[in-house]
Amino acid sequence: MIELSIKGRGGQGVVTAGELLVASSISEGFYGQSIPFYGGERRGAPVTSEVRLSKEPIFLHRRVYNPDVVAVFDASLFSVMNPLEGLKENGKVLMNSSNPRKVWRETYVVDATKIAQDIGLVIAGWAVVNTAMVGALANLLKEYVDLDALEEVVKEEFPGKLGEMNAEAVSLGYRGVKKVD
Amino acid sequence: MLVQKGKVLALVGNHAVAYAVKQAKPQVLAVFPITPQTTMLEKLSEYIDKGELRAELIKVESEHSAMAAIFGAALAGPRVFTATASQGLLYMTEMIYWVGGQRVPLVAAVATRAIASPWSIWDDHQDFVSKRDAIWVQMMAENVQDAYDITLMAFRISEDPRVMMPVMMGFDGFILTHTMERVEVLPDSVVDEFIPPREFKLIDFDNPLGIGAVATPDNYAKYRKKAMEAMERAKSVIKEVMANFEEITGRKQYGLTECYMCEDADYLLVGMGAWVGDMRVAVSRLRERGKKVGLLKIRVFRPFPREEVREALKGRKGVVVFDRAYSFGSGGVLSLEVKANAYGLTTPIHTVVAGLGGKDVRPRDIEGALEDLTEGKLEEERWLA
Structure with missing residues (x-):
């Protein structure tokens, strides 16, 4: 079993990101859990979603305290909180950033904002980064998430043209992820 | 079929x-x-x-x-x-x-x-x-x-x-x-x-x-x-x-209650709802350490499964009920139900009040209480607050 923590801001699609990963893993015959944490969320406020992926049934319902992977949707979160709290020593961090910076022993980066903007995934001035981030995460979680299955799930979740655009973001995120040395 | x-x-x-x-x-x-x-x-x-x-x-x-x-x-x-x-x-x-x-x-x-x-x-x-x-x-x-x-x-x-x-x-x-x-x-x-x-x-x-x-x-x-x-x-x-x-x-349904790892258990944990999954993890971990513990899940709260609960309590050295609801001046609500059906038995029944207002409960919290029970260190009523 692997545990993830997805950190972002209200409106960035943090909860949907977790659900897409879980749905993809389940469509492959595995098990998964997407656990959103709801508080007084509003646009721009820090939001967390947690994910478990497993090849065996999952019994736990507690929250995730020591994730194996943390995905940070917005690097500015570091100025208001520690998004890496509890991360395992040998865990991985995936950052959405145009500025590769090592924040953990194993850090990966993808410019999800640019991917979203290039495709035109912008709502009310906000780049919708979740699908590019999910694509990048799929690359780090190959044991549980298959890229083709994920693209199918994305097309099912977003009907029509929007589905094509988001599937493209997934694919570009998957290919655009880089390890920071 | x-x-x-x-x-x-x-x-x-x-x-x-x-x-x-x-x-x-x-x-x-x-x-x-x-x-x-x-x-x-x-x-x-x-x-x-x-x-x-x-x-x-x-x-x-x-x-x-x-x-x-x-x-x-x-x-x-x-x-x-x-x-x-x-x-x-x-x-x-x-x-x-x-x-x-x-x-x-x-x-x-x-x-x-x-x-x-x-x-x-x-x-x-x-x-x-x-x-x-x-x-x-x-x-x-x-x-x-x-x-x-x-x-x-x-x-x-x-x-x-x-x-x-x-x-x-x-x-x-x-x-x-x-x-x-x-x-x-x-x-x-x-x-x-x-x-x-x-x-x-x-x-x-x-x-x-x-x-x-x-x-x-x-x-x-x-x-x-x-x-x-x-x-x-x-x-x-x-x-x-x-x-x-x-x-x-083809999915096992058990009935009004389910007794998990109960057969030779000296100590019993009782719970109801989503944290029963976390309890399974806690009980399995303690079993790996050689502790004879089991779990009684209450699946039907009304009608309360009196006969099953009473039967499950018999012969245990100790019981701890995890409660997500409290009756003030009296005790945990599920505990009260369990105690009422233990009338005449000598098994001590403890209560842990936890998970109130969404406070997260981890298997290690459950494990801790259960381990204290096996070592005679658990209070009659403990609050995780």
């Missing part, structure tokens, strides 16, 4: 319950939003909009009206459903008792949530247990699959002529309502067979009768006694329906 393998879906708890309700084909729904139940009723209205569910959807002005609306509708014959939580359930209370007293078959889901004040949107069981004396069958789910399964069984149990009683399907707010998990859903045709068309119909224009009339003391007492007898009968009906459901789905 052959085991019917259905589709595997990824669903959040609210949508899994909505899916089960859609398959049960209710004809009347009353909706009033309250967190964390709202997305369930939204999904049901979406099904109606898409033509996947043919039902009358009544938008009411309060939870009291929601229950009143489906009460009236149910008397005329249709299958009905609503859902609520916390303050909504409290506001609905008067009608909850009317429905129970009238012995109307219907199903309501309760996304359990703490009660104000202070205000909280998060999970505990204080709302659910407060309806224990309303003549409702009350069942509680452990995970999203269980919530789907129990919802389907609830309609069958409720409408069984030996029961004729409303059924409340409780599942932990957010922890299950908003968590996405793997769910195996049955084909519609199998559900059609499992839940036959509803036959209950009290309102009949050819044979008019009064409903809700005053009962003289003598009649009132007789009426309540009949309800008591029906509630006792419900135990065997629930077991029968579960056995049938297990046959169809």
